Amino acid sequence: MRIGFVYDLRDDYLAEGFTAEEVVEFDTRETLGHIEGSLIRLGHEVERVGRGQQLARRLAQGQRWDMVFSIAEGLQGRSREAQVPAVLELFDQPYLFSDPLTMALTLDKSMAKRVVASAGIPTAPWRVVASPDEIDAIDLEMPLFVKPLWEGTGKGCDVNSLVRERKALPGVIRAKLERYRQPVLVETFLSGREFTVGFIGNVPDVHVLGVMEIVLNARADAEVYTMTNKELSESRVDYHRADDAVGEQVVALGRAAFAALGCRDVARLDFRCDARGNPYFLEANPLPGMHRTHSDLPIIAGLMKVTYDELMAMIVTAGCQRLSIPQQPG
Ligand SMILES: Nc1ncnc2c1ncn2[C@@H]1O[C@H](COP(=O)(O)OP(=O)(O)O)[C@@H](O)[C@H]1O
Ligand SMILES: [Mg+2]
Structure with missing residues (x-):
């Protein structure tokens, strides 16, 4: 297939004056190389399109691809990850991964927590705080x-995200409101084991790739x-397959959340247990990181003895089946 590759490259934005933290969601040259190399080895022809605005320009000029593979996260607002899929739909261009509604949701x-909670999936009690006047009304337990x-x-x-004393709460919330220029989510702290689970496919054929436990070692920021633990994961984090009973519970809850949120082709869902060992939904990632050795989804694949190319092939196949597009060589 001829695949158009859409992405937000960290270096492009750093060159425009954005800070390292502002671009942390974006991808490195290395990750782009991993994805592109793999698609080529799978027999596809890859064209680097660039960011969403460059895509929009090309689509408006009439250019099309057999498929678009977009890892673009977008720059602004709570729908930023929905922007590229929305443009792709506007121009009737087939693409992999979830649709705009799921990306924004x-x-x-x-x-996301509202929707999974309404599907009966446990998620920790929470409040959204958009301005400092709302802090006093938070009635959740520390x-x-x-x-x-x-x-x-x-x-x-x-x-600083973990707040034990109520008197420290206003300071932390104010600092995050100011720094990130968006509302904050205040949630019961879950102190137990942490898991992330990967799924590939489309309802009703959603296959679990694997479920992994994230274990922080003594060098990591605690708890x-x-x-920073993610960025320095090689020295701070141990990743294990989680084949025990709680891992199975996480797979079942993750599968239900994948469906409730309307995910397509692939998603990675994060869960954490409370002190009693019961798992709760934290968040869903329909655009999971795809760095070959550093991102959680490829790490799950590795634990399951699935190679990076096999993982990529599974994702592309899921999208092609959903769209009934034949995967002929490029
Ligand atoms: N309610 C919570 N209780 C305990 N730890 C949490 C909670 N929410 C988030 N975390 C920790 O913070 C990390 C990042 O949170 P997450 O919601 O997954 O955001 P991100 O989108 O940045 O991955 C989690 O992997 C977990 O370690
Ligand atoms: Mg997460």
Whole structure:
């Protein structure tokens, strides 16, 4: 197939003056190389299109591909991950991964929690705080976890996010409101084991890739899979297959959440247990990171003895089957 490759490259934005933290959700040259190399080895022809605006320009000029593979996260607002899929739909261009509704729904962690909760999937009690006047009304029990409402890659999930004392809560919330310029999600802190589970396919044929437990070692920021722990995961995090009873529970809940959120082709869902060992939905990632050795989904694949190319082939096949597009060589 001729595949159009759409992405937000960190270096492009750094060159335009954005800070390292502002671009942390975006992808590195290395990740682009991993994806492109794999698609080529699978027999496809890959054209690098660039970011959403470049895609829109080309589509408006009449250019089309057999399929678009977009990992673009978008720059602004709570629908930023929906922007590229929406443009693709507008121009009737077939593409992999979830549609605009699911992309926007899952980026806003409160919206995603509402939908999974209504499907009977446990998720920790929470409040959304858009302005400091709302802080006094928070009636949740301590300890709490404070994170930006529509970020990813651990952005804004740092050592200050875990708040044990009520008197410290206003300061943490104010700092995050100011720094991330968006509402914050204040949630019951879940102190137990943490898992992430990958699925590939489309309802009703959704296959679990694997479920992995995330274990922080002594060098890591304590208790939270923070942005820094993720960035330095090679030295701070141990990843294990989770084949025990709780892992199975996470797979069942994850499968239900994948369907409730309307995910397509692939998604990775995060769960964490409370002190009693019961798992709760944290958030869903319909655009999971795809760095070959560093991102959670390829790490899950590795634990399951699935190679990166096999993982990519499974994702592309899921999308082609959904769209009834034959995967002829490029
Ligand atoms: N309510 C919570 N209780 C305990 N830890 C949490 C909670 N929410 C998030 N975390 C920690 O913060 C990390 C990042 O949060 P997550 O919601 O997955 O955001 P991101 O989109 O940045 O991955 C999680 O992997 C987990 O370690
Ligand atoms: Mg996460």
